[in-house]
Amino acid sequence: xxxxxxxxxxxxxxxxxxxxxxxxxxxxxxxxxxxxxxxxxxxxxxxxxxxxxxxxxxxxxxxxxxxxxxxxxxxxxxxxxxxxxxxxxxxxxxxxxxxxxxxxxxxxxxxxxxxxxxxxxxxxxxxxxxxxxxxxxxxxxxxxxxxxxxxxxxxxxxxxxxxxxxxxxxxxxxxxxxxxxxxxxxxxxxxxxxxxxxxxxxxxxxxxxxxxxxxxxxxxxxxxxxxxxxxxxxxxxxxxxxxxxxxxxxxxxxxxxxxxxxxxxxxxxxxxxxxxxxxxxxxxxxxxxxxxxxxxxxxxxxxxxxxxxxxxx
Numbered sequence: 475x476x477x478x479x480x481x482x483x484x485x486x487x488x489x490x491x492x493x494x495x496x497x498x499x500x501x502x503x504x505x506x507x508x509x510x511x512x513x514x515x516x517x518x519x520x521x522x523x524x525x526x527x528x529x530x531x532x533x534x535x536x537x538x539x540x541x542x543x544x545x546x547x548x549x550x551x552x553x554x555x556x557x558x559x560x561x562x563x564x565x566x567x568x569x570x571x572x573x574x575x576x577x578x579x580x581x582x583x584x585x586x587x588x589x590x591x592x593x594x595x596x597x598x599x600x601x602x603x604x605x606x607x608x609x610x611x612x613x614x615x616x617x618x619x620x621x622x623x624x625x626x627x628x629x630x631x632x633x634x635x636x637x638x639x640x641x642x643x644x645x646x647x648x649x650x651x652x653x654x655x656x657x658x659x660x661x662x663x664x665x666x667x668x669x670x671x672x673x674x675x676x677x678x679x680x681x682x683x684x685x686x687x688x689x690x691x692x693x694x695x696x697x698x699x700x701x702x703x704x705x706x707x708x709x710x711x712x713x714x715x716x717x718x719x720x721x722x723x724x725x726x727x728x729x730x731x732x733x734x735x736x737x738x739x740x741x742x743x744x745x746x747x748x749x750x751x752x753x754x755x756x757x758x759x760x761x762x763x764x765x766x767x768x769x770x771x772x773x774x775x776x777x778x779x780x781x782x783x784x785x786x787x
Contacts, residue, residue, distance in 0.1 A: 499666050499667075499670060499674075499675075499676065499677050500666065500667040500668070501664045501665060501666055501667055501679070502664065502665060502666075502667045503662050503663070503664045503679075504581065504583045504662060504663045504664075504665070505661070505662040506661065506662070508545065508582075508583065508584075508658075508663075509541075509543045509544055509545045509546070509637065509658065510544060510545070511544045511545045511548045513544060513545075513547065513548035513551065515544065515548070515551065516551055516642060516643065517602075517605045517606075517609075517642050519606070520605050520606035520609050520642070521547070521609070521640040521642065523606060523609075523610070524609045524610060524613060524640055525540075525542055525638070525640070527610065527613065528540065528613065528630060528638065528653075531617060531630065531631070532630070532631060535631045537631055537632075537633040538633065538636075540635055540636065540637055540638040540655075541636060541637045541638075541658075542637065542638065542639060543637035543638060543639040543654065543656050543658075544639060545580060545581065545582060545639065546577075546582070546586075546637065546638065546639025546654035546655075546656055547639030547640055547641060547654070548580065548639070549576055549577055549580045549582065549639070549641065549654055550588075550639055550640060550641020550642075550652040550654045551641040551642065551643065552576075552641070553567060553573075553576060553641055553650075553652060554641040554642055554643035554650035554651060554652055555643040555645070555650075556568075557592070557643070557648075557650045557707075558643045558644060558645035558646075558648040558649070558650045559645050559648075560704065561594075561648060561704055562702075562704045562707040562708070563592045563594075563650075563704075563707060563708045564590065564707045564708055564709075564710050564711070565588060565590050565710065565713050566702055566706075566707045566710055566713075567702075567707070568701060568702055568703070568704065568707060569699060569701055569702075570699035570700045570701050570702045571699045572699075573586065573587075573588035573652075573654075573713065574586050574713075574715055574761065574781055574783075575696075575699060575759060575783070577654070577656075577781075577783075578759070578761070578781070578782070578783025579783065582656065582781075582783075583660075583663040583780055583781070583782040583783075584637075584656045584657050584658050584659070584660070584663075584779070584780055584781070585656065585657040585763075585777065585778045585779060585780060585781045586654065586655065586656050586657075586781055587629055587632075587635070587654075587655040587656075588652055588653065588654055588655070589616060589626045589629050589630070589652060589653040589655075590650075590651075590652050591612035591613075591615070591616070591650075591651050591652075592648070592649065592650050592651075593608060593612075593648070593649040593650075594647060594648055595647035595648075595649075596647060597647070598647055599646055599647055600644040600645075600646070600647055600648065600649045601644070602644055604644075604649075605642055605644065605649075608649050608651070609640070609642060609651055613630075613653070616630060617630065629653070629655060630653070632655070634657055635655040635656065635657055636656070636657050636658045636659065637656045637657070637658050638653060638654065638655050638656070639654045639656075640652065640653055640654070641654060657777070657778075657779060659682075659683065659686075659766075659779045660680050660681060660682060660683075660764065660779050660780055661681040661682070661683060661745070662679075662680070662681045663678075663679070663680050663681075663780055663782050664677065664678065664679035664680070665678060665762070665782050665783070666784055669785035669786060669787045670753060670784070670785070670786055670787070671753075671786065671787060672753050672755075672756045672757045672758075672787065673752075673753060673754070674752075674753055674786070675750035675751065675752055675753070676750065676751045676752075676753055676760070676786075677748070677749075677750055677751075678691070678748065678749055678750075678751050678762050678782065678784070679746065679747065679748040679749075680746070680747050680764050680779075680780060681745050681746050682742070682745045682746075682747070682764075682766055682779075683745070683768075684745065685768050685769060686745070686766050686767065686768050687742075687766060687767055687768070687769065687770055687771050688724045688740065688742045688747055688764070688766045688771075689723070689724060689765040689766055689776055690721060690722060690723045690724060690740070690765050691722045691740055691747065691749055691762060691763070691764055691765070692720065692721050692722070692762075692763045692765065692778075693718060693719065693720040693721075693722075693751055693760055693761065693762055693763070694715055694716035694717055694718045694719060694760070694761045694763065695716055695719050695755040695758055695759070695760050695761075696716045696758055696761075697756075697757075697758045697759075698757060698758050698759065699759075715761055715763075715781060716761060718763060719755065720751070720752075720754075722738075722739045722740050722749055722751075723736070723738040723739065723740065724738050724740050724741070724742060724747075725737060725738040725739065725740060725741045726738045747764070751784065753784070753786040755786075756786070757786050757787050758785075758786060759783060759784075759785055759786075760783070760784040760785070760786065761781050761782065761783060761784075762780060762781070762782040762784060763778035763780060763781060764778060764779045764780045765777075765778060765779070766779055
């Protein structure tokens with residue numbers, strides 16, 4: 475179950491002026507085709523049935539249907555197979571990687587969330603012919619959750635998601651499934667093409683849709699993942715992105731300023747925002763969260779559009 479990012483706004487401002495100028499950094503642009511992949515999906519018919527069921531539940535709840543995300547399905551399939559083979563259970567793999575890190579390593583730059591379910595059958599094999607029933611049963615258990623312990627259900631019905639991909643795997647008596655949600659709003663996102671040395675500036679760019687207004691770009695940091703035992707993966711429960719440690723607000727209009735006297739650091743020019751992010755926390759994983767909204771950001775609770783991974787070595 476995924477916990478949202480409400481805590482990401484409690485951040486501190488960061489200045490990059492003290493860092494020296496560096497050579498240009500090659501970047502990769504993730505555009506409108508960023509959900510495409512060459513992945514040969516497992517159990518496509520069963521997953522199509524689950525997608526139809528999920529979208530019917532969203533329609534009944536008054537929220538928009540989700541498009542299918544093949545990249546998310548690829549990430550989910552790989553994780554489920556690894557989890558089934560290693561007999562681990564939960565959102566973390568035995569390499570210690572949480573869902574959003576696996577998503578980022580696969581090239582996912584959009585905001586992401588994951589529902590996870592598992593089944594262990596002692597003394598009997600889980601047959602592939604059972605996968606459709608097991609997928610629908612696992613999803614039904616999520617949707618039967620009762621508030622306030624209904625994180626999986628709320629993830630399914632969250633109106634901010636635009637896409638979903640499903641992962642599934644069986645191995646012996648083990649069955650694993652995930653629902654990988656993503657939020658494709660940005661027209662494109664640019665991040666460095668490879669890890670950078672800690673202390674350098676990392677170029678980041680984003681193109682917002684027409685009519686969208688930028689509020690801020692925030693950055694969270696985590697140290698590199700470390701291996702976990704199977705028991706440790708089982709003990710871990712809900713997860714969340716790291717809290718933001720750097721906050722770059724949009725530049726204030728002419729002759730205005732923020733309450734602390736600052737003017738803001740990010741400009742939006744024809745829908746494009748760019749910033750060089752200082753990798754000040756050392757080696758590890760930096761996540762770039764773009765907060766924006768159509769029309770206006772005033773008085774609105776914002777969820778991130780992106781969670782783009784930048785790695786520092």
